[in-house]
Amino acid sequence: MKARVAILPGDGIGPEVTAQGVRCLQQVAQRFGHQFELTELPFGGAAIELHGDPLPAATLEACRGADAVLLGAIGGPKWSAPDAPLRPEAGLLRLRRELGLFANLRPVSVQPALADASTLKADTVRGVDLVFVRELTGGIYFGAKERSATRASDLCVYTVAEIERIVRVAAALARSRRGRLTSIDKSNVLETSRLWREVTQRIMDSEFPDVKLEHVLVDAAAMHLIRRPRDFDVLVTENMFGDILTDEASMLTGSLGLLPSASLGADRRGLFEPIHGSAPDIAGRGIANPCGTILSVALLLRHSLQLPAEAAAVEQAVGDALAAGARTADLVAPGAQALSTAAAGDAVLSRLARS
Ligand code: IPM
Ligand code: MG
Numbered sequence: 001m002k003a004r005v006a007i008l009p010g011d012g013i014g015p016e017v018t019a020q021g022v023r024c025l026q027q028v029a030q031r032f033g034h035q036f037e038l039t040e041l042p043f044g045g046a047a048i049e050l051h052g053d054p055l056p057a058a059t060l061e062a063c064r065g066a067d068a069v070l071l072g073a074i075g076g077p078k079w080s081a082p083d084a085p086l087r088p089e090a091g092l093l094r095l096r097r098e099l100g101l102f103a104n105l106r107p108v109s110v111q112p113a114l115a116d117a118s119t120l121k122a123d124t125v126r127g128v129d130l131v132f133v134r135e136l137t138g139g140i141y142f143g144a145k146e147r148s149a150t151r152a153s154d155l156c157v158y159t160v161a162e163i164e165r166i167v168r169v170a171a172a173l174a175r176s177r178r179g180r181l182t183s184i185d186k187s188n189v190l191e192t193s194r195l196w197r198e199v200t201q202r203i204m205d206s207e208f209p210d211v212k213l214e215h216v217l218v219d220a221a222a223m224h225l226i227r228r229p230r231d232f233d234v235l236v237t238e239n240m241f242g243d244i245l246t247d248e249a250s251m252l253t254g255s256l257g258l259l260p261s262a263s264l265g266a267d268r269r270g271l272f273e274p275i276h277g278s279a280p281d282i283a284g285r286g287i288a289n290p291c292g293t294i295l296s297v298a299l300l301l302r303h304s305l306q307l308p309a310e311a312a313a314v315e316q317a318v319g320d321a322l323a324a325g326a327r328t329a330d331l332v333a334p335g336a337q338a339l340s341t342a343a344a345g346d347a348v349l350s351r352l353a354r355s
Helices: 014-032 045-051 057-065 088-098 112-117 160-176 191-207 218-227 239-253 291-303 308-323 341-354
Strands: 002-010 035-040 068-073 103-109 129-135 145-147 152-154 180-185 212-217 234-237 260-264 270-274
Touching: 002 014, 002 045, 002 057, 014 035, 014 068, 014 291, 014 308, 014 341, 045 088, 057 088, 068 291, 103 160, 103 239, 103 291, 112 308, 129 160, 129 239, 160 180, 160 191, 160 234, 180 191, 180 218, 180 239, 191 212, 212 218, 218 234, 218 239, 234 239, 260 291, 270 291, 291 308, 291 341, 308 341
Parallel strands: 002 035, 002 068, 068 270, 129 234, 180 212, 180 234
Antiparallel strands: 103 129, 103 260, 145 152, 260 270
8 A cells, every 4th residue: 555654753752763663654655565655754852853843734734635644752951940931732733633633552561571571460460351441632731721920720611522532542442342431531620520420321231231431530540550550441531631641651561651642633633652751851862661662563564554463563663672682772671781772673573574
């Protein structure tokens, strides 16, 4: 097949991990006989430096015209002062919103070989296989903001339609997996959460009676995630709760550097990015874990390009490389030798070539 993929390396370790994702896409094209047209574009802090805008018009247009977007990471100390006029994060939020990417899928599965890498006990995390479905274009991230010398406010708004569409995505996913959906809210305090719970219950009763639904308050969910993570299948939640809980959930796998994500809208086009940030503390040293990005490439192949066999081959190659001990500094046992970003990429690609 022919496909166009926009590549947004971004800031910090973004360009380093994206380079491995690009190699992976090129190898998939070669190995499976596809033609992928990859176009690299400035985004985030890098685009602020070049064009005075974290999301330049040309980058947005290229993303609109692409079948999928692969993103590294954005942000850094240079652009994060409290009074900074332009923020890389604003570009990411605008890109998600402009492309209508309301559903953020964050799968968290523990590779058998890495059960010991988590800070939690291996017996607690072994076999964990869950997916967060985070609402991505609403809530407190996008509500009106106000600021005076003595007061600040961020408004959290959800509409029925916004809740319905994300619940449908999550419920359909649960139906294709183990048939269990956990909806997370704070309905004992927040009005938006009361609406969330009501709408979720109605959609599930009327359209997904076969999917088992439970409602869990966000504070309790934070606890149960590390107490009994194997019990969860699909979890659906609003924007900010999803942001917080997915960083927590990443620790089940051993490293934030392993987690991919897919941001999807009404059609097939999506934005795919590792959930880790730009990690300025290790940027430029070639030691970042490329697995989150390579697994994001797998999600890109599956969801936007509809190439499930290719996606599975990439995931298998990552699993095999990790099982064989290919580990970057974030995962390595004390005293053992860590692989560089490029060497970890090599370990995955050599397995993909043989698959
Ligand atoms: C994420 C990130 C972003 C978010 C930031 C960079 C704006 O933390 O994708 O989880 O909060 O959504
Ligand atoms: Mg986050």
